[in-house]
Amino acid sequence: MATVVFTQNLRRHVACPPEAVDAATVAQALAIVFASNPRLRGYVLDDQGALRHHMMVFVDGEPITDRRHLSDPIAPGSELYVMQALSGG
Amino acid sequence: MSGDEPITREHLLAIYRQARAEFPKECCGYLLGRAPDAELVPCENRQDKLHALDPEAHPRTGENGYNIGGKQLLTLVRSFESERPASIIYHSHPKVGAYFSAEDTRAAIAAGYPVDYLVVDVQEDAIVEAKLFRQDGEGYVEIARFDGAAV
Numbered sequence: 001m002a003t004v005v006f007t008q009n010l011r012r013h014v015a016c017p018p019e020a021v022d023a024a025t026v027a028q029a030l031a032i033v034f035a036s037n038p039r040l041r042g043y044v045l046d047d048q049g050a051l052r053h054h055m056m057v058f059v060d061g062e063p064i065t066d067r068r069h070l071s072d073p074i075a076p077g078s079e080l081y082v083m084q085a086l087s088g089g
Numbered sequence: 090m091s092g093d094e095p096i097t098r099e100h101l102l103a104i105y106r107q108a109r110a111e112f113p114k115e116c117c118g119y120l121l122g123r124a125p126d127a128e129l130v131p132c133e134n135r136q137d138k139l140h141a142l143d144p145e146a147h148p149r150t151g152e153n154g155y156n157i158g159g160k161q162l163l164t165l166v167r168s169f170e171s172e173r174p175a176s177i178i179y180h181s182h183p184k185v186g187a188y189f190s191a192e193d194t195r196a197a198i199a200a201g202y203p204v205d206y207l208v209v210d211v212q213e214d215a216i217v218e219a220k221l222f223r224q225d226g227e228g229y230v231e232i233a234r235f236d237g238a239a240v
Contacts, residue, residue: 007166009200053139053146054156058163083166085135085158086200088117088180089149089192 002074004033006040007083014039026057027070029080044082054085095205095221095233096120096177100129104219105240107131108181108211114151117180119165119204122173132161154192155180169202177221179207186210187220189229197229205232216240 002023006016016037023029027049034041046052051067058064058081064072074080100120107116111134118131135156139147147154157165157178168175182188187210197206206229210217216237222229 008169008202012201053142056158056162058160061160061163063159063163081163081166083162084200085156085162086165086178086196086202087136087154087156088196088206089154089190 001076002029002078002080004029004080004082007081009084010040010043010082013043016040022076023074025070026059026064026066026072026074026080029074030057030070030082054087055082056085057082094124096207096235097124097127100124100127101219101235102238102240103129103131104179104181104207104209105211105216105238108183108209108216109240111181112211112213113183115153115155115181115183116209117155117157117178118161119157119175119179120177121164121168121175123176127176128173130161130164132157133159135159149192152183153185165202175202175204177207178202178204179209179219181209181211183211184213187218189220189222189231193222194229197224198227210237 001020003020005018019033021029021032060078066072117134120127134151135158136154137151140150165175187208206222209219218237219235220231221233223232
Protein backbone atom coordinates (compact mmCIF):
# COMPACT_ATOMS: atom_id res chain seq x y z
CA MET A 1 0.00 0.00 0.00
CA ALA A 2 1.16 3.52 -0.76
CA THR A 3 0.52 6.37 1.64
CA VAL A 4 -0.95 9.72 0.62
CA VAL A 5 -0.05 12.59 2.94
CA PHE A 6 -1.56 16.07 2.74
CA THR A 7 0.40 18.82 4.38
CA GLN A 8 -0.65 21.08 7.18
CA ASN A 9 -1.90 24.00 5.12
CA LEU A 10 -4.38 21.75 3.30
CA ARG A 11 -5.46 20.07 6.51
CA ARG A 12 -6.47 23.49 7.81
CA HIS A 13 -9.06 23.81 5.04
CA VAL A 14 -10.42 20.30 4.95
CA ALA A 15 -9.84 17.20 7.02
CA CYS A 16 -7.44 14.95 5.15
CA PRO A 17 -5.46 12.57 7.34
CA PRO A 18 -2.81 10.30 5.77
CA GLU A 19 -4.43 7.48 3.85
CA ALA A 20 -3.13 4.11 2.69
CA VAL A 21 -4.15 3.27 -0.86
CA ASP A 22 -3.70 0.36 -3.23
CA ALA A 23 -2.84 2.10 -6.49
CA ALA A 24 -0.37 1.97 -9.37
CA THR A 25 -0.35 5.65 -10.37
CA VAL A 26 -0.73 9.04 -8.76
CA ALA A 27 -4.09 9.47 -10.51
CA GLN A 28 -5.40 6.22 -9.06
CA ALA A 29 -4.13 7.05 -5.61
CA LEU A 30 -5.74 10.47 -5.54
CA ALA A 31 -8.99 9.12 -7.02
CA ILE A 32 -9.27 6.69 -4.10
CA VAL A 33 -8.73 9.51 -1.60
CA PHE A 34 -11.14 11.88 -3.35
CA ALA A 35 -13.85 9.21 -3.53
CA SER A 36 -14.18 9.40 0.23
CA ASN A 37 -13.28 13.08 0.47
CA PRO A 38 -14.73 14.87 -2.59
CA ARG A 39 -14.25 18.37 -1.15
CA LEU A 40 -10.52 17.87 -1.21
CA ARG A 41 -10.46 17.34 -4.97
CA GLY A 42 -11.16 20.97 -5.77
CA TYR A 43 -8.20 22.14 -3.72
CA VAL A 44 -5.81 19.85 -5.55
CA LEU A 45 -7.11 19.42 -9.11
CA ASP A 46 -8.67 21.79 -11.63
CA ASP A 47 -11.84 21.18 -13.64
CA GLN A 48 -9.89 19.13 -16.18
CA GLY A 49 -8.42 16.85 -13.54
CA ALA A 50 -4.94 18.36 -13.83
CA LEU A 51 -2.89 19.37 -10.84
CA ARG A 52 -3.50 23.01 -9.97
CA HIS A 53 -0.52 25.23 -10.73
CA HIS A 54 0.10 26.14 -7.10
CA MET A 55 -0.04 22.53 -5.96
CA MET A 56 2.85 20.08 -5.80
CA VAL A 57 2.81 16.29 -5.55
CA PHE A 58 5.94 14.35 -4.64
CA VAL A 59 6.39 10.60 -4.95
CA ASP A 60 9.17 9.32 -2.72
CA GLY A 61 10.74 12.74 -2.65
CA GLU A 62 10.53 13.49 -6.38
CA PRO A 63 8.05 15.91 -7.94
CA ILE A 64 5.70 14.22 -10.39
CA THR A 65 6.33 14.88 -14.07
CA ASP A 66 2.84 14.40 -15.49
CA ARG A 67 0.86 17.20 -13.91
CA ARG A 68 -1.94 16.90 -16.48
CA HIS A 69 -2.82 13.21 -16.32
CA LEU A 70 -1.02 12.24 -13.09
CA SER A 71 0.27 9.07 -14.72
CA ASP A 72 3.47 8.89 -12.66
CA PRO A 73 3.82 5.34 -11.30
CA ILE A 74 3.89 4.55 -7.61
CA ALA A 75 5.00 1.40 -5.85
CA PRO A 76 3.70 -0.40 -2.78
CA GLY A 77 5.27 1.50 0.06
CA SER A 78 5.54 4.76 -1.87
CA GLU A 79 4.84 7.98 -0.06
CA LEU A 80 2.90 10.72 -1.83
CA TYR A 81 3.15 14.23 -0.42
CA VAL A 82 0.53 16.72 -1.60
CA MET A 83 1.19 20.35 -0.73
CA GLN A 84 0.71 23.95 -1.72
CA ALA A 85 3.66 25.91 -3.03
CA LEU A 86 4.77 28.76 -0.76
CA SER A 87 4.20 32.21 -2.17
CA GLY A 88 4.17 35.86 -1.20
CA GLY A 89 4.33 39.35 -2.62
CA MET B 90 27.25 37.67 17.45
CA SER B 91 25.37 36.71 20.57
CA GLY B 92 23.60 33.40 20.74
CA ASP B 93 20.26 35.19 20.49
CA GLU B 94 20.71 36.59 16.98
CA PRO B 95 18.11 35.08 14.65
CA ILE B 96 20.49 35.06 11.68
CA THR B 97 24.25 35.18 11.29
CA ARG B 98 25.96 38.04 9.49
CA GLU B 99 27.35 35.52 7.01
CA HIS B 100 23.89 34.30 6.07
CA LEU B 101 22.50 37.81 5.95
CA LEU B 102 25.20 38.88 3.50
CA ALA B 103 24.58 35.78 1.39
CA ILE B 104 20.90 36.68 1.19
CA TYR B 105 21.83 40.26 0.25
CA ARG B 106 24.05 38.95 -2.55
CA GLN B 107 21.22 36.73 -3.79
CA ALA B 108 18.83 39.69 -3.73
CA ARG B 109 21.26 41.76 -5.79
CA ALA B 110 21.93 38.93 -8.23
CA GLU B 111 18.24 38.32 -8.90
CA PHE B 112 17.21 42.00 -8.98
CA PRO B 113 14.76 43.20 -10.30
CA LYS B 114 13.10 39.88 -9.51
CA GLU B 115 12.36 38.84 -5.97
CA CYS B 116 14.70 36.29 -4.47
CA CYS B 117 13.56 33.74 -1.88
CA GLY B 118 14.73 30.95 0.36
CA TYR B 119 14.82 29.82 3.95
CA LEU B 120 17.02 28.91 6.91
CA LEU B 121 16.93 25.33 8.12
CA GLY B 122 17.51 25.21 11.85
CA ARG B 123 18.41 28.12 14.08
CA ALA B 124 21.39 30.44 14.09
CA PRO B 125 24.28 30.04 14.51
CA ASP B 126 23.95 26.45 13.26
CA ALA B 127 21.37 27.08 10.55
CA GLU B 128 21.73 26.09 6.91
CA LEU B 129 20.89 28.64 4.23
CA VAL B 130 18.71 27.25 1.42
CA PRO B 131 18.38 29.69 -1.50
CA CYS B 132 15.37 28.79 -3.65
CA GLU B 133 14.28 29.28 -7.22
CA ASN B 134 11.51 31.85 -7.56
CA ARG B 135 8.88 30.05 -9.68
CA GLN B 136 6.53 33.02 -9.91
CA ASP B 137 7.38 33.88 -13.53
CA LYS B 138 6.72 30.27 -14.57
CA LEU B 139 3.32 30.30 -12.89
CA HIS B 140 2.47 33.64 -14.45
CA ALA B 141 3.39 32.32 -17.90
CA LEU B 142 1.22 29.23 -17.40
CA ASP B 143 -1.84 31.10 -16.21
CA PRO B 144 -1.63 34.89 -15.88
CA GLU B 145 -5.21 35.14 -14.74
CA ALA B 146 -4.72 32.79 -11.81
CA HIS B 147 -1.22 34.14 -11.13
CA PRO B 148 -1.23 37.85 -12.01
CA ARG B 149 2.01 38.56 -10.17
CA THR B 150 5.38 38.10 -11.82
CA GLY B 151 8.78 37.54 -10.26
CA GLU B 152 9.13 41.30 -9.87
CA ASN B 153 6.37 41.51 -7.28
CA GLY B 154 5.93 37.97 -6.07
CA TYR B 155 7.75 34.80 -5.15
CA ASN B 156 6.83 31.15 -5.22
CA ILE B 157 8.81 28.27 -3.76
CA GLY B 158 8.09 24.82 -5.16
CA GLY B 159 9.98 21.71 -6.18
CA LYS B 160 12.18 19.71 -3.86
CA GLN B 161 13.15 22.82 -1.92
CA LEU B 162 9.52 23.07 -0.83
CA LEU B 163 9.44 19.42 0.20
CA THR B 164 12.58 19.92 2.29
CA LEU B 165 11.01 22.95 3.94
CA VAL B 166 7.74 21.19 4.76
CA ARG B 167 9.46 18.07 6.04
CA SER B 168 11.74 20.15 8.23
CA PHE B 169 8.80 20.89 10.51
CA GLU B 170 8.56 17.20 11.29
CA SER B 171 12.31 16.97 11.97
CA GLU B 172 14.70 17.99 14.73
CA ARG B 173 15.89 20.94 12.64
CA PRO B 174 12.80 22.87 11.57
CA ALA B 175 13.12 25.93 9.38
CA SER B 176 13.28 29.12 11.43
CA ILE B 177 13.16 31.89 8.78
CA ILE B 178 11.68 32.19 5.30
CA TYR B 179 13.05 35.15 3.36
CA HIS B 180 12.36 37.08 0.20
CA SER B 181 13.38 40.40 -1.29
CA HIS B 182 11.28 43.41 -2.19
CA PRO B 183 12.82 45.09 -5.25
CA LYS B 184 12.37 48.86 -5.17
CA VAL B 185 9.47 48.91 -2.67
CA GLY B 186 10.94 48.64 0.80
CA ALA B 187 11.17 46.06 3.55
CA TYR B 188 7.59 45.82 4.71
CA PHE B 189 5.31 42.84 5.19
CA SER B 190 2.71 43.28 2.48
CA ALA B 191 -0.92 42.27 2.57
CA GLU B 192 -0.06 39.46 0.14
CA ASP B 193 2.79 38.36 2.41
CA THR B 194 0.42 38.28 5.38
CA ARG B 195 -2.27 36.39 3.50
CA ALA B 196 0.19 33.82 2.18
CA ALA B 197 1.98 33.36 5.48
CA ILE B 198 -1.22 32.82 7.41
CA ALA B 199 -2.48 30.42 4.75
CA ALA B 200 0.78 28.46 4.89
CA GLY B 201 0.74 28.36 8.66
CA TYR B 202 4.44 27.60 9.03
CA PRO B 203 5.94 28.29 12.48
CA VAL B 204 8.65 30.63 11.16
CA ASP B 205 9.63 34.28 11.08
CA TYR B 206 9.77 36.08 7.73
CA LEU B 207 12.72 38.19 6.61
CA VAL B 208 12.10 40.84 3.95
CA VAL B 209 15.05 42.54 2.19
CA ASP B 210 14.80 46.04 0.72
CA VAL B 211 16.81 45.88 -2.51
CA GLN B 212 17.14 48.95 -4.72
CA GLU B 213 18.86 49.56 -8.07
CA ASP B 214 22.26 50.04 -6.51
CA ALA B 215 22.03 49.06 -2.88
CA ILE B 216 20.66 46.83 -0.17
CA VAL B 217 19.00 49.32 2.16
CA GLU B 218 17.95 47.09 5.03
CA ALA B 219 16.18 43.92 6.02
CA LYS B 220 13.42 43.42 8.54
CA LEU B 221 12.26 40.34 10.37
CA PHE B 222 8.55 39.82 11.00
CA ARG B 223 6.70 37.50 13.35
CA GLN B 224 3.03 36.59 13.50
CA ASP B 225 1.00 38.48 16.08
CA GLY B 226 -2.62 37.43 15.93
CA GLU B 227 -3.92 37.91 12.39
CA GLY B 228 -0.99 40.11 11.36
CA TYR B 229 2.79 40.28 11.37
CA VAL B 230 4.92 42.70 13.37
CA GLU B 231 8.55 43.74 12.97
CA ILE B 232 10.78 42.09 15.57
CA ALA B 233 14.24 42.96 14.22
CA ARG B 234 15.94 45.25 11.72
CA PHE B 235 19.28 44.76 9.98
CA ASP B 236 21.36 47.39 8.21
CA GLY B 237 22.01 46.95 4.53
CA ALA B 238 25.45 46.33 3.10
CA ALA B 239 27.48 46.98 -0.03
CA VAL B 240 27.46 43.60 -1.69
